[in-house]
Each structure stands twice: as structure tokens, then as C-alpha cells.
Amino acid sequence: MNACRIITLDVGNSAADIGLFEDANLITTDFLPSSADSVERICLIAERWHQENELEHVMIASVVPALGDLLAVQIEQRLRKIPIMVEDIKTQLLPLRVDRPETVGVDRIVNCYAAVHLYGSPAVVISLGTATTFEAISADGRYIGGAIAPGVNISLEALTRRAALLPPIDLHEKPERIIGKNTVEHMKSGIFFGTVSMIEGMARRMKSIVGDQAKVIATGGMSSIFAQEGVFDVHEPFLTLKGLELIHRHRCPSRD
Structure with missing residues (x-):
């Protein structure tokens, strides 16, 4: 069975955290300011990880709707992966x-x-x-x-x-x-x-x-x-x- 690798993105009001998981283990993280200027850098990080690891999914939780939507569009275009926006299912989680x-x-x-x-x-x-x-x-x-x-x-x-x-x-x-x-x-x-x-x-x-x-x-x-x-x-x-x-x-x- 191949390893399951995913990217998780936590987009806050001040900072955006990005993490790479392999089979539930957090392998590496990065941290950037939460702004439109950081979208390109986040996408470059995600692209590099995707090239190195063959990602399965991208999970996004964003409290800045415009930034989360922009990231989702860019990631779908560049990684050919449709991100899972946890905002859409948050009321079902508990x-x-x-x-x-x-x-x-x-x-x-x-x-x-x-x-x-x-x-x-x-x-x-x-x-x-x-x-x-x-x-x-x-x-x-x-x-x-x-x-x-x-x-x-x-x-x-x-x-x-x-x-x-x-x-x-x-x-x-x-x-x-x-x-x-x-x-x-x-x-x-x-x-x-x-x-x-x-x-x-x-x-x-x-x-x-x-x-x-x-x-x-x-x-x-x-x-x-x-x-x-x-x-x-x-x-x-x-x-x-x-x-x-x-x-x-x-x-x-x-x-x-």
C-alpha cells in the first residue's frame, strides 16, 4: 500500500501554517504571513512537496474567506488537486x-x-x-x-x-x-x-x-x-x- 501524503493549510488572521503529512505523521511545516502576497510562496511550497511526494489531498481551514478562496483556486490550477475546504463541513465534525x-x-x-x-x-x-x-x-x-x-x-x-x-x-x-x-x-x-x-x-x-x-x-x-x-x-x-x-x-x- 502506498503512503498517503496530504498537505494541510491553516490560514489565520495573522499567519498561515502549512504542513506535509505522510501516513498521519507530520513530516515538515512552514510558516508565512497571512496575506495575498504569500499565496505565490504557499503555492510554490505546495508544488515542491507535490513533485517530491505525490500528494493525495490538500485540506484548507481558513478564517480569511477571500484568502482561502484564492488559495483554493491557485492550488487546483497548479497541483490539479481540488482542495477540501473544511469550512464547508465544519458543522458536521462534532x-x-x-x-x-x-x-x-x-x-x-x-x-x-x-x-x-x-x-x-x-x-x-x-x-x-x-x-x-x-x-x-x-x-x-x-x-x-x-x-x-x-x-x-x-x-x-x-x-x-x-x-x-x-x-x-x-x-x-x-x-x-x-x-x-x-x-x-x-x-x-x-x-x-x-x-x-x-x-x-x-x-x-x-x-x-x-x-x-x-x-x-x-x-x-x-x-x-x-x-x-x-x-x-x-x-x-x-x-x-x-x-x-x-x-x-x-x-x-x-x-x-
Whole structure:
């Protein structure tokens, strides 16, 4: 039996992740800004992987509809593969016990699907990206809702935009101390440790509803700097890519 090789594409508001899987194993990844300017580079990566590996399918989850549609057209033309747009089947992936299931972001649903199948339920799934999102999954594997807060970088941008004396800064690592000694340290401490406290508090409150045995699973581009704070049970930076592979494995018929 030939190996099954697929490409998974997670197109977010700030970044696009692309992964190559072979028989459920993540072989390699790449990361690009999420913009129309990146479409050509993404297609070149996909073409190279296709030439080297003879791909079976391309799975796309995009929260930027115009960009996702553009990628789908380009990939179909250049790889001669019709991409599977997970947006079209997202409400079929797991029970969504919310008011309007169709409005839940496809990335959030894919993350929950991955969490249930990789780590079990109940679970609390946290994604730290453009926004910081929290998802609650019940013991019987139902998505019962969540919460959305500003992401780390959005919070920093809002501070510097609305407060005239606060300088623009980046946050790429844990601050040295919680009690800062200058303005930049104050800002970094407030954002970093404030986010840690938010994660702790939201996870605790959600676990009190879905079950104290729930695992707290984290993903997203900003999750790595919080991974050593003891607020996650699982840190999986490629949860969305792995969720897309799982969806392909469970729902797409094998060519063999």
C-alpha cells in the first residue's frame, strides 16, 4: 500500500501554517504571513512537496474567506488537486451546542476535533494567536461554547495606540520579573503575567463546568512563550494542522 501524503493549510488572521503529512505523521511545516502576497510562496511550497511526494489531498481551514478562496483556486490550477475546504463541513465534525453553529470559526472547530481525538474529553482548548480563544468540550465530546479575548499583540498595540507615553514593544519571551523597573518592563509584565492569570482563571472556571478532570490544551503562535508557566496540560503548536489530518483520515475515502 502506498503512503498517503496530504498537505494541510491553516490560514489565520495573522499567519498561515502549512504542513506535509505522510501516513498521519507530520513530516515538515512552514510558516508565512497571512496575506495575498504569500499565496505565490504557499503555492510554490505546495508544488515542491507535490513533485517530491505525490500528494493525495490538500485540506484548507481558513478564517480569511477571500484568502482561502484564492488559495483554493491557485492550488487546483497548479497541483490539479481540488482542495477540501473544511469550512464547508465544519458543522458536521462534532456536536456544536451553541446558538449559531455556522458562525464558529473553522479553526476553533478543527482544534476541538483534534483535542477530542488526540487527548479525549472533557477538555479546555486555548489558542493564543491574533485573538486568545477558549473552547469548552463536555465529557461526551460536545462543543458547548467558548470565549474570545484580545490576543497578546492586539493588547500591546492597543496600549501604545491609546496611551501617548507608552512606546511600541514586542513580547517574545517571559519577562525577567513581575515587578518591572521601567515602563517597558511594566508593559511586558502586565501583558505576560496578565495573560497567564487570565488563562488560569478561565481554565479553572471552564473546568468547573465541563469537569475538573478536563485537560487544558494550548496551541497558537503565541502559546510557546507561556508553555513553561504550568497553565497547560498539553502544548501542541500544530493542533490545527493535526486536526485537519485527522479530519482527512476519518472522512476522506482512501485511494486504496
